[in-house]
Amino acid sequence: MHEKEHPNEKIGVYVCHCGSNIAGTVDVEDVAKWAAEQLKHRGVVIARDYKFMCSSLGQELIEKDIKELGLTRVVVAACSPHLHELTFRTACKNAGLNPYLCELVSIREQCSWVHTNRTAATEKSKAIIAGGVERVIWHEPLTPLKVPIHPATLVVGGGIAGIQAALEIADAGYPVYLVEREPSIGGHMAQFDKTFPTLDCSACILTPKMVLAGTHPNITLISWAEVTHVDGYVGNFQVTIKQKPRYVNTELCNGCGICQEKCPKKVIDDIFEAGLGNRKAVYTPFPQAVPRYPVIDRENCTYFQKGTCRACEKFCPTNAIDFTQKEELLQMDVGQIILATGYDLFDPRRIPQYGYGRLANVFTSLEFERLTNAAGPTGGKIVLRDGVTVPKTVGIVHCVGSRDKNYNNYCSSICCMQSLKFAHLAEERTGAEVYNFYIDMRTPAKSYDEFYQRVLEEGTHFIRGRVASISDAARNPGEEGKLIIQVEDTLIGKQRRIPVDMVILSAGLEPRRDHKETARLFGLSCSADGWLIERHPKLDPVATMTEGILIAGCVQGPKDIPASVVQGAAAAARVLGKIQQKEVTMEPIRATVDQDKCSGCRICNNLCPFNAILFHADRAVSEVNPALCQGCGTCVAACPAGAISGTGFSDQQVLSQIEGLLMLNVRQLEAVPA
Amino acid sequence: MKYAYFPGCSLEKNALAYHNSTLAISAPLGLELEEIDDWNCCGATEYIAINRLAAYSLITRNLALAEKQFGKKDLVAPCSACFLNLSKADAYMQEDPPLAEKVNLALAEADLHYDGGTIKTRHLLHVLMEDFGLDAIKAHVTKPLKGLRIAPYYGCLIVRPGFLGKFDNAEYPTSLDRLMQSIGATVVDFPLKAACCGGHMTQLNQHIALDLLRVLLQNAADYQADVIVTLCPMCQLNLDAYQADVNRLFKTKFHIPILYFTQMIGLAFGMDAKTLGIGKELVDARRALAKIGVEVPPEEPPKKKRPSKEELPMPKMPEEG
C-alpha cells in the first residue's frame, strides 16, 4: 500500500565528503555512483559528491540542479540534521523548492565517525541514503507554523548571571519576572568580599546592580519563591510560582530592621553565613538585601513553635508583621525562560582525611569568604574558630572534591584563582606564612596569570602536590597544637609535613542538590556530572535543546563571575532577538485527524499530555488543535483506525524509510567481511 | 547462621586468644563457624611479592576447598590480612579471566577448581554488624563495659580498598565504634583509627615501623584510652609486642593494652577472662580491665571546655542531622 511503484518524483542525492571527516572512512564517490545507478528506478535523477556540501559552492550546486533538472526532492547525506538541516532547506527554498521537501541523512555522526571498517561504513552509508530517498518521496510541501511570542521573560535565579540577564532585557524595554529562592537576590557573589583578579570589593560592584534589579520598572522581583510548574512551549509558557509566606506585609514594611533587633531567637545561618554566623528568626540575609523586606523563618520562630513571643509584631512601627500569611501560587504567562540557578559548594565532609567538621580550624572556601568579609561574622577579621586567635600560618588546599574520580571528575575552574585570592588576603591581613597546595596552576583568563605572579611576589609558598591528609596527630614538639598537612612535594619528590594554624579547603563547585528536579521541571537534560546541557558546547552555549529555554551561569558548568555575566548577557540577547521577531516559527510537525476515518473511540484523547485533542461529542470525532499539538506522534501511533497522521513523520515516510534501509541487506551481508 | 571459617595461621598460635574469643562469643549469638578442611596460609603480603600466579593459586586453593566443602557460601575471616587476600583473589578471579584461567589450570593439579564470586569472603566484623546487628549483640550483654575508654583501631585492610565492595568509610570508619558503644564502653575519638601499624616493617625496617607505632600509641594516649581494641592479629602483634621497643627507642612510657574486639564482646557477655584468652597480651591489661563493672561516673572527654562567646560555631556533622 505505501509504495509508489513508479515514483514520478525527480530526486537529487548529494553526498558530502566533509573534508576527510566522511571521505576518510566512507568511499563517497562509490556511494554517489551507486545512488545514481541503483536508485534510478526510485526517481533519483542525479547523485553528486562534493568536498563540503554546506559551503556556499555546495549549496549552489544543489540550487543549480533544482533549477536546471527540475528536482522535486533533495536528499543530502552529510552530518546530523541538528547541525545543517536548516542550511539545506534554505538552499532548496532559494531555488524555489519547498524547504520541507529536503531530507538530510547523517553519514558522519552515525557512520564515518563511529566505524572503522571502510567497506562496512560505505555499505551502511548506501543503506542510510536509500532510506532517505524512500522517505523523501513521501515528503509533503509544508509551511512553518508561526505563533505570537509573549513579550515577558522569566529569569530563574537571582545570582549575578540572572541579575545581568534580567537587567539587559528590562533595559531593552521588555517585562521580566526575576524569581529567587532565597529572601534576597545576590547569590554567591553577595557572600564574597573581594573578587579576583582585580580585588575590587564584591558588594561595591554587585549591590548597585541588585538595587537596579529591585527598582527597575520592567522587573517584577519575586524572592522567597520557587517555580513549581511549567506548561506550554516557546513563545507561550504558563508558569506556576510558589510564593512562600514572608509573614511580613511588604506593602507596609519599610525595611527599618527593628524586628530583627528585637527578635530574641538566634539561628545559625547555614546559607548566607555558610554556617559561620548567626541571624535572627526574622531576618534579611544581609544589610544590602534586595528586596529589603525580611522573612520570618517558621521552623525557628518562637511564636510559630511555641505560640508565644510576637516581639517583632509588638515593635514593628508599621504593623507589617502578619503571622496569618499563607503560601500563594502565582500564575504567569511568559514567552521565554532563562535558567540561572547556580551551583552548590562541594561538601568537604565527604573527604574525612581533610578533617573538615572534626578539626575546628579547617574551613571551607565559602567560610573563609565570610571571614574576610567586612560585613561577615568577624567583621572581616581573619581568625581561628575560637573567634580571637589570628593564624600565623595558613594552608590553602586546591582541588578539594574536584579532578577526583572518587568525587567530581571535572575541574571546578575557579579554585586556583580563588585560592590565589585567599593567599593574598591572608598574607595582607594577617601577615601569616601562606602555603598553597596545588596539582596544576590554572590561570588562563585575562590578567589571571599576572595575579599569580603578584602572589608569588608577596612570598606565598607554592607546593606542587595534592594534599594527602590533614590531622592534629603531632609527631614531634614542633607539630603540637597545629594542623599538620601531609603532602608529597612532587617537585622534589619528598613527603613533607607542614604544620599550620588554619586550613582553607578550596572546595569545588557542584550542581545544585536538586538539579534533577530542576531539569525535569523545565524539560531539559543534565550531563553525567549534573550540569544542564547546552545546545552546542562551542557554538550555542546558552541555548538548550528546548526552544525558548536558555541557561546562564554555573547551572551550565563551573565558571567565574566574568563568564557568568557574559552568559547572562548572551542569554538576554537571544531572548531579545526572539521578542523582536514578534512571533516564533515552529516546525510544522503536527498531528491531524482524518474526520472521515475517526471512529470516535477517544483512545487518543487521554494520550496527549498537552490536551491538544478535543472530542466533538456531537459528531463523535476527535480533532487536534495545531496550536497546542507538539508533534510527538503518540496519538498517530495509537489510533487503531489509522485516522491520525503526523506531518513530517507519517506512517508512509517511516515505513518507506525502513524499506530503504533494508534494501541492500543481502548484498551488504556478502560485501562486508565479519 | 552457618558460615565457612578461615582462621588463618596467626589465629593458630600467636593470636589464639582471638580464635578462642571468637568461638566463645559465637555460641550465644548462634553464629556457626565451620573451618575449611586443610586450609593453607594466604601468603600474607609476602607471596605476591615473589610470584603472582603462585600467590593467587595459593590463596584461591582455600576458596576452591571452601566451594568443594560448602558450595556457595559466605566465608568468615577474622584476620584482616587473610580477609584482604581472599577477597582480592576472588575479585581478580572475576575481573581478570586470563589470570583466572591460569589459576584454575594450577588448581587442577590437585583436582580443584574455583569460579570467581562463589565464595564471598567477609571479615568477622562485617558479619557481626550486618547479619546480626547491634540489637542482637546488645541482647546478650550482661556486664556492660561501663567507664572503660576504648580506642577502636581498624588498621588498614578491613576498610581498604574493599575489593568486594566498601563496608565502612576507608578513612574514618565507625562500625567498630558503634559496636563498642553498644556493649557499654566509652569510645574515644581516635583520629588514627584507620592508620597503618607498619605491617611487616617491624621485620624490615624497625625504625619506620616503631615510629608508626609510636604515633598510634601517642594518639590513643592523647585521647586517654585505657585499651586499644583491634580486629587484626598483625595490628595486635605490632602494637602489643613492640610497645616495649617503642618505649625504649623513643623514651616514652606507653602502657596501653591491645585487645581483640571479640574479647571485649566476650567480657560484656559476662564470660571470664581466661576463656577469652585475656592474659596472653604482653602489655598487661589487668589495670585497665579493673575499671569494668566498678561504678565510676563517666569522665568528661578531654579538655572540652565550654565555648566562649566569641567562639564561632562548628559545622554540623551529618549524624547530628
Place this chain on the structure above:
Amino acid sequence: MTDTQNFEPVIIGFTCNWCSYRAADMAGTARIKYEPNVRLIRLMCSGRLDPTFVLKAFSGGADGVLVSGCHPGDCHYVEQNYKALRRFHLLRRVLVQMGIEPGRIKLLWASAAEGAILADEINKFVEQVRALGPLNWKPAQSIIEAQASVSFQEVPA
C-alpha cells in the same frame, strides 16, 4: 548464512529526536566506535513508535530492532516514553506469538549525554542478535496489518 561466526545481523534502531538521536550524534562527535550493524531512524518521540514499524522491519529482513528514547521522567513530551514502554511490553508478547525471539528487540533509554552508553548497548545488542542467528521472517503482509490493528488497542490511560 547459518553459521553465526561471519553472520552480520542487520538491526533497525528507532531513536527519539531529543535524547537518543542526540546520544548517537554525541557518540559520533566523540568518535566512540560501535558495530556498523545498526541503522537508525529518527522519530520525534519514542511514543511515535507504531508497532507496525517494528513488524515492517522484521518482515523486511531486519534481524533485530532497537527502540530508544529519553529516560523515564525526562521525556521532551512530558510522559510519552511511558506510553512507548507500555506498548513495548505488549509488542514483545505479540512478537513471541509470531515466532520472534524476545531477544531480537530491545528497549533502551539514553539521554543526550549518554553517547558512550548508547554505543556500548548497541554493541551488546548486536552480539545478542548475532548469537540468535538470522531471522528470515516473512509473513504475509496481511498478517502484519491484521496483527497490528487488533493487538495494539491502547487502554485509555
Place this chain on the structure above:
Amino acid sequence: MAEATSHARTPTLFDRVVAATPGNSHLGMCIQCGTCGGSCPSGADMEHTPRALFALINAGMEEQVLRSNTPWYCVSCYYCMVRCPQSIHITDLMYTLKRMSIQEGLYRQSTASDAPGFSQDFIFFVENFGRSFELGIAAIYNLRYHPLDMPKMMPMGLGMMRKRRMDLTPKRIKDMTGLKAILAKAKELEGKI
C-alpha cells in the same frame, strides 16, 4: 587507555608492568599529583615516591625503577589506592615491581636489599608446610640479615614464648603434595614476566 592498546612494537617497561599486574591497573592515568607519595606511611623513607616511580616507568628508566627501595617499603596499607584521584591500583603495582626487581636481580643494589629475603623465608615455610611460622621466619631472617639485632629482639621473643604465642615447630597441612603440585604448575605457567 594505554593498557587497552595492542602494540606491534616491542613492549616498553610500561607495557610490561601493566601486563604483569592483575586486572586494570589504570597506570596510564597517572596525573603526577603525589597523593600516593603524601599518603604513604613509609613515604618519608622511600628513595622515590610511587608517583616518581610511575614517571620513571613512563620514561622507561628500568634500572632506577627496579633498583628503588620503594616497592619494598610498601606496607600494603592501600591508602594510596583509595585516595588516588585516578583510581590507580598502586599497591598491586608495587607487588609487580617487587617481582620484576627480583627477576632482574636488581633489588640487591637497593637499600632494601634484604627485604626480598624476608619474603623468601616466609614463603619457604608456606611452600613446605602450607602454613606460616613466625618464630622460624623471624629467627632465620634475623640470623641471616641482622645477627647483631638478635639480642635486641630477644625480650620480645621471650615474651612471646612465655605467653605461649610462638610455636617451636611449624604446622603442616595434610595435602602438601597437592599444594606443591599447584604451586609448581603456577610457577611454570607464570614463566617470565
